[in-house]
């Protein structure tokens with residue numbers, strides 16, 4: 419099991435650098451930085467992280483092809499890969515419809531946009547030329563000038579030849595899709611190296627895995643090639659009450675409000691209680707909101723509690739096919755303490 423951590427760049431970058439260094443020491447494999455234009459810029463943040471760390475893989479979790487061209491994302495990833503000695507990854511999803519429409523950006527064919535952008539970035543990051551006539555992207559000719567190419571070797575270590583010449587490629591930068599919907603899961607499973615799924619409960623992954631399997635089979639891929647990541651809402655504490663002291667309930671409130679009814683029903687949640695949460699959020703009533711969040715909602719949409727509870731949940735996610743556990747916001751009432759505790763009490767039990 420890989421272990422990742424998510425940070426939102428809504429805090430000064432020196433804090434994110436401090437937490438990422440701590441996460442690296444604690445044994446985390448990946449750091450994912452969320453991308454919303456109204457926060458600090460994701461690639462500027464990743465530059466600071468790349469320059470201050472040694473081993474942790476770094477990438478946006480997730481950017482989108484609507485507010486930035488895949489050509490620019492590929493260029494940024496190649497730059498971070500160079501700065502970090504090969505530690506860049508890319509996470510890309512559909513983006514947030516409401517935010518994008520606020521910017522006057524059309525959210526047309528989001529699934530095709532993500533799938534095509536993965537193909538686009540794959541070619542560019544490998545140093546190849548991309549010409550494409552897709553549903554979303556019409557690319558006459560794109561190529562990055564700075565990718566250093568090396569001979570591709572076969573399983574026996576011999577150079578792969580084509581037309582009498584050795585085939586050369588740039589370093590492979592893993593590309594992950596952020597996906598929830600059935601079509602997005604199935605279609606991105608055909609092209610992505612990993613899938614970041616914003617969910618915390620095994621029930622959601624059982625359903626998601628079926629779609630990922632369908633997609634992988636359609637593309638003739640072994641599902642083991644795909645790193646399936648649970649991008650969770652997480653909060654750890656010495657007791658469940660302590661873990662709930664930070665923003666865990668607020669995060670759960672936003673998930674309840676943003677989830678379609680079938681997802682709420684899948685978790686047998688009381689619809690009246692969920693509608694109450696939606697109403698309080700709409701009114702901006704943050705005083706009464708925590709009181710409206712039930713234990714069932716927390717259990718469905720977050721991993722909150724003691725180390726034993728967290729380990730048990732991670733193991734049950736692993737059983738249904740999750741291969742990367744991402745510790746997402748709020749992480750804990752105090753991030754520094756939580757990262758240290760995860761390194762000491764959780765990572766040794768799950769890696």
Ligand code: F42
Nearest residue numbers: 452453480511513527528529530596598599600601602616
């Ligand atoms: N969004 C951000 O803006 N910033 C972040 O930092 C961020 C992080 C993140 C991490 C993990 C993760 O899983 C998601 C994350 N997101 C973040 C949210 C992400 O950007 C998406 O908003 C979110 O994943 C929801 O997307 P989705 O996978 O559910 O796909 C959407 C488009 C959807 O509705 N899909 C449905 C489906 O079945 O997959 C419907 C598909 C659809 O629209 N089909 C159309 C059709 O006509 O059938 C279009 C078809 C076509 O060709 O595209």
